[in-house]
Amino acid sequence: MKRIGLLTSGGDCAGLNAALRAVYARAHHGYGWTVVGIRNGTAGLMERPVQAEELDDRALSSDLLRLGGTILGTTNKGNPFKFPMEDGSFVDRSNEVIEGYRKLNLDALIMIGGDGSMAIIRKLAKQGNIPLVAIPKTIDNDIGATETSIGFETAVQAATSALDHLQPTAASHSRVMVLELMGRDAGHIALWAGIAGGADVILIPEIPYKLSAVCEKLEQLKKRGRNFALVVVAESVKTETGEAVTAVHGGGAGATRTYGGIGQYIGEEIARLTGAETRVTVLGHVQRGGTPEPGDRVIASAFGVHAVDLIAEKRYDRMVGWNNRRVVDVPIEDAIRAAQTVDPQGELVTAARGLGISFGDSIA
Structure with a gap:
């Protein structure tokens, strides 16, 4: 045995x-x-x-x-x-x-x-x-x-559900809602949930952004008669100047530093540059738990x-x-050799752009 x-x-x-x-x-x-x-x-x-x-x-x-x-x-x-x-x-x-x-x-x-x-x-x-x-x-x-x-599908569902809840209150109060999602070094959750939840802007670490392009997109929506907007940002996105936004948890030798806070930065910058009323939601570990x-x-x-x-x-x-719709197996070494990040020219990014979603590198 x-x-x-x-x-x-x-x-x-x-x-x-x-x-x-x-x-x-x-x-x-x-x-x-x-x-x-x-x-x-x-x-x-x-x-x-x-x-x-x-x-x-x-x-x-x-x-x-x-x-x-x-x-x-x-x-x-x-x-x-x-x-x-x-x-x-x-x-x-x-x-x-x-x-x-x-x-x-x-x-x-x-x-x-x-x-x-x-x-x-x-x-x-x-x-x-x-x-x-x-x-x-x-x-x-x-x-x-x-x-x-x-774990990926459930995390995307939680993030999409958050956007479903944020949209009505954003429309009711004429606000820009910024949703910060997990994604250590990859923007898959933000991309999938952003498309599924009808986001107007998706910011992911794989695609450099400019705040001016984000704000132009929001102004474009406003000119079309829209009184609200939904912005999704992955936690590992850096500031426009290239700085990572992190927080320390615990103390001593066991202290850890993790991503967190980029949503607040984006929300404050949007408010400063456009005058829009913004609110920031950090979904955090809600994406890990649940049924x-x-x-x-x-x-x-x-x-x-x-x-x-x-x-x-x-x-x-x-x-x-x-x-290809089946279980396979590969050498562990091959699986961990390189992270599978979002392809900026991939099908989903192309589809998102086709839907009019901006990645902050252009208005879209």
Whole structure:
């Protein structure tokens, strides 16, 4: 009998529990294997005793399809190769993670994570000779070699719903509504939600913008008789002068700096340059939580089954993905080699321009 480990790593998103359910169903009932759920990603493997438990048929509950987040917990900090200590120093704890894996007597490991987590855990797997299969998840949808990742559809739905709620109040009060969305270094959420939600301006990191072009677009709308406008901006968009807008969370060696605040900057500049009344909404972690959309449930389920099949076939160091309406698998190295950002000349950008949406580089 095989024993396989399963962990989630990096930021959470909707659909993770559907993947966990699929892994357990295929491994236990398809092959008769034991599935060990590791808590809090690599952090659980550094604990002593190791934070893990064998999954049972409770993991088959259909409730997991509807449940956001991850029942195993996750972590997006504490790189084991450069782990922050309380005195501000950093130590390499990678051997502790590998030792934790060994203590569980596992034959292989399935990790569900983004490109950063994949890179770290793949390095651990190489160092510890751990058979590894990866499942992609990220609301940013920026992992290469797959058309979509777990969590993206639900994040887009949340962002689109926000625009649906903002439009009536914008029209009622003759305001410019600015919606700041997640998107660490890619504008996929902003692009998809902006098109679906009828945005007038979409600002993404892949396309440089000018505030003058944004304001010209808003003035154009006003001349046409429109009394409101919707502006969508991805959190990783920089100021017009090229400065990143970030915020610090926590303190000491564990402090992290993340994107956040560009929406306020854009709103204030629009108000200053046009005199329009503006309001800014930062959607934040609402995009990560909530009930998974059907697409995320289906993709996660298909990914989980295929990941287990790869282990059965002894095909390791691979990531499952979705291409041409089917599940595929590729070398992890190929998937994380380069981020899949928005193509400025791609079909969706072209479609958005055809709809009259401005990206701040022209009125459109």
